[in-house]
Amino acid sequence: MxxxxxxxxxxxxxxxxxxxxxxxxxxxxxxxxxxxxxxxxxxxxxxxxxxxxxxxxxxxxxxxxxxxxxxxxxxxxxxxxxxxxxxxxxxxxxxxxxxxxxxxxxxxxxxxxxxxxxxxxxxxxxxxxxxxxxxxxxxxxxxxxxxxxxxxxxxxxxxxxxxxxxxxxxxxxxxxxxxxxxxxxxxxxxxxxxxxxxxxxxxxxxxxxxxxxxxxxxxxxxxxxxxxxxxxxxxxxxxxxxxxxxxxxxxxxxxxxxxxxxxxxxxxxxxxxxNMLTVNGQKMSKSLGNFITLNEFFQGSSDALSQAYSPMTLRFFFLQAQYRSPIDLSDDALQAARKGYRKLMNGLRLLDSEKLKVKSEEAEIDEQKLVANSQQLNALAAKPFEFLDDDLNTPRALAALFDLLKRFNTLAATPAALAEVSPEAVAAAAATYRTVVVDILGLRDEPRASAEELLTLALGFYQEAKLEKAYDKVDQIRSALKTQGIVIKDTKTGVEWAYSEE
Incomplete structure (x- = not known):
């Protein structure tokens, strides 16, 4: 309730x-x-x-x-x-x-x-x-x-x-x-x-x-x-x-x-x-020089902070405190929030991998142990809801998610341990993790790199492959970029890229 x-x-x-x-x-x-x-x-x-x-x-x-x-x-x-x-x-x-x-x-x-x-x-x-x-x-x-x-x-x-x-x-x-x-x-x-x-x-x-x-x-x-x-x-x-x-x-x-x-x-x-927000222990105000608009926060143009931070970092930062508690914003706090947010995103990547799927050739399993381990995983998965039900206690819900993620990481790294949990329990716990992180807490993955920077990197690899006459790599890079709608052009002045018009 x-x-x-x-x-x-x-x-x-x-x-x-x-x-x-x-x-x-x-x-x-x-x-x-x-x-x-x-x-x-x-x-x-x-x-x-x-x-x-x-x-x-x-x-x-x-x-x-x-x-x-x-x-x-x-x-x-x-x-x-x-x-x-x-x-x-x-x-x-x-x-x-x-x-x-x-x-x-x-x-x-x-x-x-x-x-x-x-x-x-x-x-x-x-x-x-x-x-x-x-x-x-x-x-x-x-x-x-x-x-x-x-x-x-x-x-x-x-x-x-x-x-x-x-x-x-x-x-x-x-x-x-x-x-x-x-x-x-x-x-x-x-x-x-x-x-x-x-x-x-x-x-x-x-x-x-x-x-x-x-x-x-x-x-x-x-x-x-x-x-x-x-x-x-x-x-x-x-x-x-x-x-x-x-x-x-x-x-x-x-x-x-x-x-x-x-x-x-x-x-x-x-x-x-x-409750209210303070910045480096002080009330936010223009006279103190710590008044930060959202655009300044995202662009890193505020003197009160050392760098830009992403929207999801700010969202995670706020969720780290129960909504009725005051919260203090600082570079240290935001960097810790960014680490926590990225850890949750890595959890989503783990769920998308094959690492939590039980291999059919595993040895026979003790049924009693299977039931006990499955119940333990189910209990871990239920914890975030218990805390959300308690006046929307998002910090404790986040802590429960990290406990669940820790268990996922153990299972992914230890096939024998994974085999001792029912596939149904693993699937249900994974669905719960995804639901709480994405659908309830509203945290989503953010692109980490600039497309321009990645293209520049790819063109560098392309040029190196040409110099080394590694034509299989040249063709591979061309093909991979073409699937993304990008074509490579070799010109007299160097290598360029353009959008594919096909």
């Missing part, structure tokens, strides 16, 4: 969907005003593995991950300029040009990291109608108010009527009030400092605006996820995911909005949060 840690209840709970076999899963996606950074990759990888595992377990998952292209203000609250609008002004572009550019780059990065695309990827700007309708529901229940064309959620009234603002994050409203200054820019029109914007009136210079019953404006950042999750998963669904940094205020506000709607409820039954 799969158990997941529910932030809302602060305990592990057995997971059972509301409407089996259907599972609704919502993940807060990026605000597309800039390239995604390393920290932005952890959540998608975690929830990609969860989605894969649920599907492996036979559930039909509807995975929704949004794109925020409006309403996320610089202060992450209700003050400052819209992050997307600010980027558009700086680049002298339309906001939607900026959004489209970084959305495409984000999707490319997620694909490189082995993340399956979500089933639905709604954009906030495409769901203004749903957001206005949700605001109207909250106003009708008396839990929001309009001031100068902006609409705010009334937190004190919500709590007075039985709401628990702060329940998810463990924040106490009285402490929030004591630590909040009402004179902050844009806050003076609120009735209470804890109130948050559902709709903001657009200043004349604001680039992104829509008509509404309260005048031209734009939606609040928190409102968007409530409206989109409800549209595609319903007022009550199974899992809502996101980074720990979104727990407050974003997810806290989502729950309040959901409970203040015409169909009250927390939204998701399970709220899951992945």
């Amino acid at each position: 799969l158990t997941l840690y529910n932030t809302l209840t602060r305990k592990k709970e057995s997971f059972a969907p509301l409407h089996p076999p259907l599972v609704g899963l919502y993940l807060c996606g990026p605000t597309v005003y800039n390239d995604a950074h390393l920290g932005n990759a952890r959540g998608p990888i975690v929830f990609d593995v969860l989605t894969r595992y649920l599907r492996y377990r036979g559930f039909q998952v509807r995975y929704v991950r949004n794109i925020t292209d409006v309403g996320h203000l610089v202060g992450d609250g209700d003050e400052g300029e819209d992050k997307l609008a600010r980027a558009a002004r700086a680049q002298k572009l339309e906001p939607m040009q900026v959004a489209q550019h970084y959305t495409v780059r984000y999707r490319q990065a997620m694909a490189a990291l082995g993340c399956l695309p979500p089933d639905i990827e709604p954009q906030a700007s495409g769901h203004i109608t749903e957001q206005i309708a949700l605001i109207e529901e909250i106003i009708q229940r008396g839990l929001a108010y309009e001031v100068n064309g902006s609409v705010y959620f009334d937190v004190p009234k919500y709590n007075a009527e039985g709401g628990e603002y702060g329940r998810l994050s463990g924040r106490v409203v009285e402490e929030l009030l004591a630590n909040t200054r009402a004179e902050l820019a844009g806050q003076a029109e609120k009735r209470a400092p804890t109130d948050f914007a559902l709709w903001k009136s657009a200043a004349p210079e604001h680039l992104m605006r829509w008509p509404s019953p309260w005048g031209e404006g734009f939606p609040g950042w928190h409102l968007e996820c409530s409206a989109m999750s409800r549209k595609y998963l319903g007022a009550e669904f199974d899992i809502h995911g996101g980074g720990l940094d979104l727990m407050f205020p974003h997810h806290e506000c989502e729950i309040a909005q959901n409970e203040a709607s015409a169909t009250p409820g927390t939204g998701a039954r399970f709220w899951l949060h992945n």
